[in-house]
Amino acid sequence: MSLLYDEGQLAIASESRRVLEARIDVAALLPLLEQQGAFHQGWWDTAREQGWCGIAIPEAYGGLGLSLIELGIVAHQIGRSIAGAAFLTGSFGVARAILDHGSAALKDEWLPQLASGDLIGAVAFAEGQAVIPAKSAVAFADGRLTGTKPAVPGGAHAGLAVVLASDAGTPVLVLAALDGVGRRLFNTFDNARSTADLTFDATSASVLARGPAALDAALHVLALQAVITAHEQTGGAEALMEKARDYALTRRAFGQVIGAFQSVKHRIAELYGLVELARAGALHAATREGHDDFLRAAAAARIQATEAYDTAARDCMQVHGGIGVTWESGLHLHMRRTRTLANEQGNLLFWEDILVDQLEGVAA
C-alpha cells in the first residue's frame, strides 16, 4: 500500500473522471433537490456498469478485489461531480460488516448482490447526537428488530442494512433485509442523498456481533466509510477550488481580473493548501487499513477533509459574489453536500473525540 498511485490506479482516476464529466451536469442535478427520494439514475447506472459497487469486495463474491485506495479514487471523482447518492459508501460499509462478521451463508447470499449493485446497502447506527448509541432505541429480540433509525443515508432505496440495536440493554450489530420496512422520506437540504427514517416492525435480522464487540465493529465500519467519504469531500473541495480559480481569472472588476487582488488570490491559495492536506490525509488513511494506527489515520483524514470541503464551499461562493448564490450556478449543490457528508458517518465533534481518545491511548 503506497502513497504513490500506480499506473492502474491512475487509470481508474482518469477513466472515472472522464465518464462522470461526460454524463453528469449541474442542470440534471438541480431538480433532484426538490424531490424526496430522487437520485441521479445515470450516476448509479454508471457506477454499476463500471464495477464501482464491487471495487473493494473480494473476487470470490463477484467484486474486483481491490482496496480502499481504489474505492477512494472513485469516491474523489464522485465528490467532484456531486452526483452521488449515499449508495456506494453504504453498500461498502454493509459489505465490510458482512465480510468481517458474517457467516459463510450470509456472505454467499448478500455479497454478490452488493458487488453487482443489484442491491443497495445502508448503515443504520446513529440516533440523534449518538453516532454509535450504546443503548439503541431499536430493540432486537428473538431474531427480530423493532423501532426506528432516523435519517439513514440512502435509506429510501436500500435493500439491506447493518443496524446497531439493543438486546435487553446489550448492543448488537445485526443485518436486516429491508423488505417491508417502513421508510419515511422527509425533506432534507440535500434530497439526492435519498435519506429516510427506517422503521422496523418485527423485521427478521441476523446477529453479526454482540456486546462491546458490536460497538467496536460499528466503529470500524464507520472508520472504513470515513476514509471513502474523506476522498469524496476532497474531490468536492478540489472542484470548488478550481471553480474559484477559473472564475477569478475571468471575472473583471476595477479594470482587472479579480484574481489579481490579493484578498481573492490568497483566499484561493489557502484553499489549495486545504485541498492538498485533505488529499494527502485521505490517501494516507487508505494505505493504513489493517495497521494499528488505522483508526487515528481515518479520523484525521475525515477531520481534514471536512475542513477542506466546508471552507472551499464558503470561499468559492464568496469569490463568485452574487452569481455564486444563484440557484442556477449550482454552487449550492456543493454547499449542501458539505453538510450531508459532514453529518453522515459521524460529524466533526465525533471524529475529533475519537482521534483524541486514540492519541491519549484510551480505548475508544
Place this chain on the structure above:
Amino acid sequence: MTPIEAYSAAAHAWLTSVAPIYGSAARKGLSEADDLALGRRYLKARYEAGYGGINWSRQFGGQGLSHIEKIAFETEEMKFGFPTAYFGISLGMPIPVLMKFCNDQDFVRERVFKALTGAEIWCQLFSEPAGGSDLAGLRLRAEVDGNGWKLNGQKLWTSWAQHSDYGVIVARTDPTVPKHKGLTYFWVDMRAPGVEVRPVRLAGGDSHVNEVFFDDVRVEDSQRMSPVGGGFAVAMATLMIERYVATDSAGFGPHLDLFTSLAREAQVNGRPAIRDGRVRSAIARNYAMRNGLDAITARAMLMMQAGMEPGPEGSLNKLVSVRSRQKLSEMAIDLMGTDGVAFDPHASVKADWSTSWLNAPTGRIAGGADEMLLNTIAERILGLPQDYRPDKGVPFNAIPA
C-alpha cells in the same frame, strides 16, 4: 529494509552514539561562544563519520549521494538538538552556490572543506532595509574601482554574520535599468576593511541576525560570481537549492505529543484539560493537519526515490506548520495558567512553549513571509495573475521612493 531505511538506521545509530557529547543535554548552560565551538567540533566529527556534504560531488569533498540520503540524515539529525544552527545558512546556500558559480576550483575546494568541517562559516547578504520580500529592490552599490569593485551600503537580517568568515552578496551595479537587471553577485571577505557587523536583537532576546555595513569595501573582479547585471538569476538559483531540505510538520516548534502531555496534566475547571472540548478540538485539528503534511512529505520522498519530481504541495509545509505552531503555543501558555508566564531565556524552541511562541513570528517572516508564499502558490501553481507592480519595467533610479 530498503536501502534508504538502512541508511537512516545507520545514521540514527551514529547520531545516538555522539548525542551525549554534542546533543541538547550537553549544550545546556553553554555560552554562545562555547556552543559554537562545540558545533564546530560536531561538524568535524560528522564529516569524519562520512555525513558531511552528503549530496555534494566527491570532487568537492562531498559524499556523492543524492538529496534523498541528505534529507534522510537531516530528518534523523533534527531529533537530537545538535548545535548546527550556526552552519545552516553557510552549508545550505552560499557553499552550494560557490560550487556551482565560482570558477577558481582550488579556492572552492578549500572553502568547501573548511565549511564542512566547521572551520569556516559563510553568510548570505541579500536582504536590506528597503528590500526583503522585494529582494530586487535592494540598494547596496557596487561601483567599478580600477580593475575591481567597491561596495557601499547596508544589509539587514544577515544570519550569523557575526561569526562569518565569508559571505555571498547581491549588489546593484546599474541603477539606470529596471531593478532585476542591474544586480550582480559576488563573494566577499567578511574580515575585509570597511565591513562592520552589528547584531540585531530579536523579540525572543537572541541576536543571530545582523546589520552589515559596507564602507568602500574593495572586491576583486575575480570575486564576481555572475555576469555583470546577471546577479538576480544566481540569487534565484539559490532558492532552487533549498527545494530539498528536511521539513518539520511541527513548524520547528514543540511536537504535538508535548501539548497532549500538558493537556493531561493541566486542569480546566477542575478537570483534566484533555477532557475540555476546546482543548480536544485543538489537538485533533493540529494532528489532522500535521498528518496531512507528513503524508505530503512521505509521498515526496517516494517520488524522489522513484526518480520523479515531487509535487509543488511541498511548499505548504512552512506556511501551514508555523502558523499553527504559533496558535498552539498560545493555547499551551494558557493551559499552564499562572505558571505560563515564567520564562527561561535559554530554553529550546522545540521543548518550551513560551520560547516557541516568542519566536514564531520570526518563522512566519524569515525565508519567505506567509504572504509571499501565498503569492507563489497563487501565481506559480494556480496560474493567478501577479500583483499590480508600479515599478515593473521602470529604471531603478526612476522608481518613486
